[in-house]
Amino acid sequence: MGILSRASYVVRSKVNALLNRAEDPSESLDYSYEQMRDELQDVKQGIADLTTQKKRLEIQKRRLEENVEKHNEQAREAVQQDRDDLARKALEKKKSKMNQIEDLETQIAELQDTQDRLVDKKDELQGRIEEFRTKKETMKARYEAAEASTRVSEAMSGVGDEMGDVARSIERAEERTEEMEARSQAMDELQDTGAFDDALSDEDEIDRELSSGRTDREVDAELETLRAELGKGSADDGDGDADAADTATESDDLVDEEVEAELEELQQEEDADASK
Template identity: 40%
Template sequence: MSITRRITGLFKVKADKALDRAEDPRETLDYAYQRQLDLLQKVRRGLADVATSRKRVELQHAQLEQSAAKLQEQAQQALALGREDLAREALTRRTAVLAQDQDLQAQVTTLRAEEEKLTLAEQGLQAKVEAFRTQKETIKASYTAAEAETRIGEAVTGISGEMSDVGAAVQRAQDKTEQLQARAGALDELMASGALDDATSPVAHDGLKTELDAISARGDVEAELAAMKAELASSPAPPSLEAGPKEGEEPEPPEEPKDHA
C-alpha cells in the first residue's frame, strides 16, 4: 500500500469518526424515510403515466373499431349501388384500419401488464415505507429516551460535583472562622495579661506607670487618714454614761440589793 493510500485512508477514518460524532440518527432516519417517499412518489407518477397512456390507446382502439365498422358499412352500400370500385377502396381502408387496431390492441395489452407490474411494485413499496416509518419512529423514540436519560445522568453528576465543591467551600470557611476565633481569643488573653499593648487605648499599659499610680493612691489614703485623725483630736470628747475605773484601780463590787420589809 502506498503512502498516499494510507494517508487517504487515515483521513477517511478520521472524517468518519467526526461525522459519527456530529450525526444525529433521527435526522438520518428522517432523511432515509423522505428518500423512500420520493421513490414511492416516482413509482406512483410512473403508474399514473402508464395508466394515462393505456387509456389513450384504448380510446384510439375504440375509434379505429368505429372507423372499421363504418368502412364495412360503406363498402356494402357501394356494392349495393354497383360501385364495386368504391366498395373495394372501402374494404382496403378497413383492412389498414384493422391492422392499426391490432397494433393498438398489442400496446394496450403491454400497457396493462406494465400497469399491473407498477401497481404491485407501488403496493409493495408502500408497505415497506410504512414498515420503515414505524421502525423509524420506534428507533427515534428509543434514541430520544436514551438521550434524555443520558442528559439527566450528566445533570445529576454535575449537581453532585457542584455540591461537593460547595461542601468543600463551607468546610474551608468553617476552618478559617475557627482559626480567626482562636487568634482573637489568644490576643484577648495577651492584652488582658499586659503582654500586649492595646494600640486603640489613649494610654498604653506600662508596668512602671501602674506601680507609680499605686504609690500615689497609697499616699492619698495616708494623707486622708492623717487629716481624719487631726480632726478627731481637735474635737471635744463625748460624755460617757458611766465612768470606768481608772488605770490601776480595782473596780468596786456591786451593791447588794436591800430587802424591803
C-alpha cells in the same frame, strides 16, 4: 500500501469518526423516511403517466373501430351499386384499421400489465413506508429517552462536558480563593511583625518602639494627675487614708453624744410642765 493511500485512509477514518459523532439518528431516520416517500411519489407519478398513455391508446382504438364500421358500410353500399372496385378499397382500409386495432390492443395490454405491476409495487412500498414510519418513531423515542437519561447521568456524575467545565471552574475558584486567603494572612503577619515599613513614614522599627514608650509614659502621667484632682493618692499614701478614716469615726461618736444630751434636756422640760 503507498504513503498517499495510507494518508487517504487516515483522513477518511478521521472524517467518518467526526461524522459518526455529529450524526443525529433522528435526522437520519427522518431523511430516510423522506427518501422513501419521494420514491413512492415517483411510483405514483409513473402510474399516472402510464395510465394517461393507455387512455390515449384506448381513444385511438375506439376511433379505428369507428372507421372499421364506416369502411364496412362503404363496402356494402359499393356492392349494392355494383362498384366492386370501391368495395375492395373499403375492405382494404377496413383490414388496415383492424390490424392497427390489434397492435393497439397489444400495446394497451402491455401497458395494463406494467400498470398492474407498478400498482403492486406502490402498494408494497406504501406498506413498507408505513412500517418504517412506525419503527422510525419508536427509534426516535428510544434515542431521545436514552439521550435524556445520558444527560441526567452525566449531570449527576459530573462527567459531562458542561459539568466538567463547571467542576473545573469551581476547582479554579477554590484554588484562587485559598491563594488569596493565604496571601492576606501572610500580609497581616508581616504587617504585625513590622517587616513592612509604612510607605508614608520615614520611621523604622526602633522609632516605633521609642514612640510607643513615650506614649506609655504620657498616659501614666495623665493618670497621676487625675488621681490628684480627685483626692486620691498613689499606692504609697495608703496609711494616710487609714488615719483619716479613724479621725472621721471619732468625730461621728462626738456628734452622737451631743444629740443624746439635747434629747435628755427636752425630756426633763416636758416632765416639769406636766407636774405643774
